[in-house]
Amino acid sequence: MTVSARQSVPGGIDVWVFVLGDMLIFSAYFAAYLFLDRAPNRALFRESQAQLSQGLGLVNTLLLLTSSLFVALGIQAAKARARTAAARFVTLGAACGGAFLLVKSYEWTSKIRGGFTITTDAFFMHYYMLTSLHVVHVLVGLVFLAIVRRELRSPSVPRLELVDAGGVYWHMVDFLWILIFALLYLMR
């Protein structure tokens, strides 16, 4: 099967098998949150939701958006053969991802100190489950970004499809968080 240069699958089909699968898994979690637990407990969910810090959620969303910008600029630079700039952008993107993890840890710690744990109620079970699952994806994404960075800094010609694939996975981590932020933090 041939595809025109304008219509290639970004990063190759393999990473998209991962990404599409992950998208479906998260949708299943969203469905469980919305229909199994939230629907019969709307008042409880509204009350518990009010305990979340929308400010911290906002900071985290802006961090991941900015990390995605850096990664997108890095991929662009890689395609333009500006490998040093590309590696720097990817490092910046990963740094934002690291900052996201720090803010998330702080958020979890302060929630737990406030007495809101995974067993507090159904809302908090979903909160911890969804954000933990997302954090696992952030960690995997950071490993991929490290691989991309190493590829860009190696003496041989970087494999652009590998670089692209790492970027694709990272952007998925970003847009999944956008939905989690909206559903868990903002939508009441």
Add this chain to the structure above:
Amino acid sequence: MPNKSPIYVWAFLAFATLASWGIGARDPLHALPLLVVMIAVIKCRLVIRYFMDVRHAPAWLRYSCDAWLLLNLAMATSAYWA
């Protein structure tokens, strides 16, 4: 820099994030949570189309991503109105 569009996309995304946070932080009228989720879906679509370059991808991938976005929008909408 050869192509500035990632920066413009980011600027819009950051603005939309602040807007939906501002909406979410207030006591919502009936339509506002729905507006929040619509903004989120638009943001996701921008990330998918522009940062992930899906706008240049084959039709099956573009449609799959859009279908997933619509699925999430439909779920949130029906949960909100249930």
